[in-house]
Amino acid sequence: MGAGHGSFVRSIESQVSAGHHAYAGPLALRPPPRDQRRDSAPGEANRFSNRGYYGSLNHNVKATYVLHLGWFIGNPADALEQLGYQAESGPWRNFYLTGAQELRNGVQKLPTPDTASPDTVKAMDLDLFFDYLAMRLKGPEVADKHITLNLEFTDLNQKYVLEMVNGVLNHTEGLQSNQADATITLTRDTLNKIMLKQTTLKDAEGSGEIKVQGEQGKLEELMSYMDSFDFWFNIVTP
Structure with missing residues (x-):
């Protein structure tokens, strides 16, 4: 990783300090007010490798915030598991946890009950x-x-x-x-x-x-x- 790109990543991580002004929902983040928001330095932002072809500053800040202060790590099985733990509805909890189980272990071919007995x-x-x-x-x-x-x-x-x-x-x-x-x-x-x-x-x-x-x-x-x-x-x- 080049020095310029490394500086860009560190500038993103530094913005997590504004995280306490934001709200993280299950899959979204409300950014802090504009007067409390930090942008990358112009020199770093203008580098080709730091442009939006590889993502965006907005999304990168959200991802970094959630990585350190949230539970979503980009793994759908873990996400479904956490949604299941937080669901008050029993059926919804079952849906989420069954989905997490399937993503981790596949569909288990257990003994099948005879529905046409x-x-x-x-x-x-x-x-x-x-x-x-x-x-x-x-x-x-x-x-x-x-x-x-x-x-x-x-x-x-x-x-x-x-x-x-x-x-x-x-x-x-x-x-x-x-x-x-x-x-x-x-x-x-x-x-x-x-x-x-x-x-x-x-x-x-x-x-x-x-x-x-x-x-x-x-x-x-x-x-x-x-x-x-x-x-x-x-x-x-x-």
Whole structure:
């Protein structure tokens, strides 16, 4: 570091003496009044290496002040941790501290709870179940595809029509479509087994638990468009 630049840095550090006239918020600093503010000497400020290409006097003074008298050191994990310590709200404190933990250690792949447990799947009525499928549909990928299926549940004496069109999955109870790609007859218990991966569509068809009239592969095609979601996901990192 040249003598000129060294003098410039020392002139910045000398301005910290005015720090008691300023207020440091979490990420900002209110400068002292103009009559109490110090500027760098003209000779130092005019050097090429001390010009704004490398920053600015204003920001450098703030950074030096915060370094000595504040808690923010430019490390986002430490910043989030300090914000968490100062947050009165429990949820906000959790957000900040979880962000700090992620930046330091990454997303921890811990054991994942089974959110689609047998009890959960069985507790859904069919309307809620089809809403669940609609939420999992990879909409942008199927925007130009069209599938219509008639479903008959022999144990519940219920009929539905499912239509995947314009990237969404709609269902209507009590109707059947004359233009369906296939009509599928099954029980609710068989549907549960397929969703819980206790059996496959192919095996269920082979055993007679599912009967398909029309295009055989349309139900399997529809299920292939379902997305799956990681339980552990990034909060602050891309």
